[in-house]
Amino acid sequence: MKPRKHSIPQSSADPKVMVRMTINGEEVEREVSVRMLLSDFIRHEIGLTGTHVGCEHGICGACTVMIDGRSGRSCLTFAVQADGADIRTIESVAGEDGELHPIQQAFQECHALQCGYCTPGMIMNVLSHFEAEEDLDLTDTGIRELLSGNLCRCTGYANIVKAVRQAAELTGRT
Amino acid sequence: MKPSLFEYSAPSSVAEAIEALSGDPGAMILAGGQSLVPAMNLRLASPTRLVDLRNVSGLGETVIEDGIIRVGAMVRHRDIELNDAVHQANPLIREAMKYVAHVPIRNRGTVVGSLCHADAAAEMPLVLLVTGGSVTAEGPGGRRDIAAADFFQFHMTTTRAADELIVHANIPGLPKGAGYAFEEFSRRHGDYAIAAVAVIVQRGSDGTVDAASVGACGVGSKPVRLSAVEEAITGTKMSADDIKTAAQSSQDYVSAPDDMHATTAYRRHLLVNLVRRALSSAEQTPAS
Numbered sequence: 363m364k365p366r367k368h369s370i371p372q373s374s375a376d377p378k379v380m381v382r383m384t385i386n387g388e389e390v391e392r393e394v395s396v397r398m399l400l401s402d403f404i405r406h407e408i409g410l411t412g413t414h415v416g417c418e419h420g421i422c423g424a425c426t427v428m429i430d431g432r433s434g435r436s437c438l439t440f441a442v443q444a445d446g447a448d449i450r451t452i453e454s455v456a457g458e459d460g461e462l463h464p465i466q467q468a469f470q471e472c473h474a475l476q477c478g479y480c481t482p483g484m485i486m487n488v489l490s491h492f493e494a495e496e497d498l499d500l501t502d503t504g505i506r507e508l509l510s511g512n513l514c515r516c517t518g519y520a521n522i523v524k525a526v527r528q529a530a531e532l533t534g535r536t
Numbered sequence: 537m538k539p540s541l542f543e544y545s546a547p548s549s550v551a552e553a554i555e556a557l558s559g560d561p562g563a564m565i566l567a568g569g570q571s572l573v574p575a576m577n578l579r580l581a582s583p584t585r586l587v588d589l590r591n592v593s594g595l596g597e598t599v600i601e602d603g604i605i606r607v608g609a610m611v612r613h614r615d616i617e618l619n620d621a622v623h624q625a626n627p628l629i630r631e632a633m634k635y636v637a638h639v640p641i642r643n644r645g646t647v648v649g650s651l652c653h654a655d656a657a658a659e660m661p662l663v664l665l666v667t668g669g670s671v672t673a674e675g676p677g678g679r680r681d682i683a684a685a686d687f688f689q690f691h692m693t694t695t696r697a698a699d700e701l702i703v704h705a706n707i708p709g710l711p712k713g714a715g716y717a718f719e720e721f722s723r724r725h726g727d728y729a730i731a732a733v734a735v736i737v738q739r740g741s742d743g744t745v746d747a748a749s750v751g752a753c754g755v756g757s758k759p760v761r762l763s764a765v766e767e768a769i770t771g772t773k774m775s776a777d778d779i780k781t782a783a784q785s786s787q788d789y790v791s792a793p794d795d796m797h798a799t800t801a802y803r804r805h806l807l808v809n810l811v812r813r814a815l816s817s818a819e820q821t822p823a824s
């Protein structure tokens with residue numbers, strides 16, 4: 363039998379678009395598929411793999427980054443929607459010399475991570491609350507509410523709650 | 537999973553957006569993407585074109601005029617939640633907003649997007665219904681206002697025509713001194729409601745209820761006004777007994793069949809209790 367011949371299309375039917383944004387203070391520009399998610403843009407185009415992808419439908423929070431100063435799900439945002447935006451990922455949080463941010467330090471000291479898969483999203487979410495001009499509710503209920511959009515399958519949350527409180531003490535945040 | 541292929545437009549005016557919609561029957565509007573993108577990632581939605589509103593001028597504003605809060609199509613949940621002027625005009629909104637998803641999702645999702653998505657258990661459609669609000673639609677034929685009671689048809693279905701864009705929502709402020717409450721039950725914080733209740737009561741100087749607006753979501757295929765409860769509580773002084781009797785009359789409004797979250801019988805039980813709680817807490821707000 364003769365093998366059937368498939369013709370290779372001239373080009374992919376996937377529409378492309380040029381996007382420009384700032385990631386962790388650096389300007390980046392790439393031509394990408396319009397359907398590329400911001401999470402994939404950050405991980406596969408830019409090569410920053412600290413932003414994790416768990417569920418890809420908004421439930422787990424592992425992909426949380428800062429978009430123009432506010433936390434957001436990078437899996438529920440197309441890269442093209444972030445055209446012109448200022449993005450911050452977990453890679454921007456520690457100092458250049460590797461010195462941990464107080465929130466990271468508190469997570470480490472309180473054993474607030476085990477496998478660490480959820481941690482970048484947790485930290486970006488907590489950081490956005492710490493940086494916003496809002497009063498923090500540092501009761502257990504308040505902290506749990508603040509963390510409610512981030513799932514952790516390992517720790518059982520108790521140490522994460524502790525870490526947020528300790529981070530607030532370290533940074534003088536109330 | 538990843539979304540399937542689509543064309544993309546980012547028009548800069550409402551007119552261009554309507555043109556893009558009219559030109560492609562499979563096109564959908566993209567606002568905050570917090571309902572549409574998950575649906576696309578799961579391939580529950582496969583629009584042929586996305587018409588992104590992010591560059592359309594004039595959709596990001598919230599204006600309070602003649603006691604009506606006009607919320608532009610690109611105003612995020614979180615903007616409304618933190619807006620103090622909105623809170624002064626209608627404190628029910630912030631009360632309800634606490635139950636909408638989580639902060640990172642409220643940072644991106646829009647109020648109008650939530651109304652257009654029209655999930656039967658969503659909070660903002662219920663707020664629009666009990667306040668007697670409306671949405672303003674613009675299509676090739678011009679603008680029209682659609683009252684909340686006419687807008688929501690069924691779970692994820694509204695009377696918006698496919699080539700219409702909702703340019704803003706119109707949420708009335710609360711009457712001065714009105715009592716209000718929002719009560720919700722869900723399995724986890726930030727989940728859609730298994731049932732939720734919103735209440736607005738206006739009372740005379742002696743505490744008698746002159747007018748009441750009571751509604752629920754999560755109990756049927758769209759948000760509903762609980763008119764039997766409104767009638768039962770109007771004219772009373774909201775004693776514990778009055779509230780109990782009125783709450784009891786909400787049972788018949790549950791039309792949702794048994795589902796994985798709750799049975800119909802459980803939802804009835806829940807609704808009666810949420811109405812009772814909401815009326816009691818609205819009763820506490822001092823009438824002036």
Ligand SMILES: Cc1cc2nc3c(=O)[nH]c(=O)nc-3n(C[C@H](O)[C@H](O)[C@H](O)COP(=O)(O)OP(=O)(O)OC[C@H]3O[C@@H](n4cnc5c(N)ncnc54)[C@H](O)[C@@H]3O)c2cc1C
Nearest residue numbers: 420565567568569570571572637645646649650658702727
């Ligand atoms: C994990 C998670 C939990 C959530 N929990 C809740 C919850 O508890 N309660 C709740 O209410 N919501 C919840 N949401 C949904 C959230 O509130 C969305 O933000 C909202 O429903 C849609 O707003 P959007 O701007 O993101 O709209 P999009 O996702 O961009 O659009 C939603 C739909 O509306 C249409 N649309 C949007 N804007 C317009 C317009 N101007 N004119 C015409 N059509 C338009 C779109 O075409 C699409 O069909 C949750 C979402 C997630 C991911």
Ligand code: FES
Nearest residue numbers: 416417418423437
């Ligand atoms: S990967 Fe984005 S919320 Fe789970």
Ligand code: FES
Nearest residue numbers: 476478514515516
């Ligand atoms: S540490 Fe493993 S998921 Fe949170």
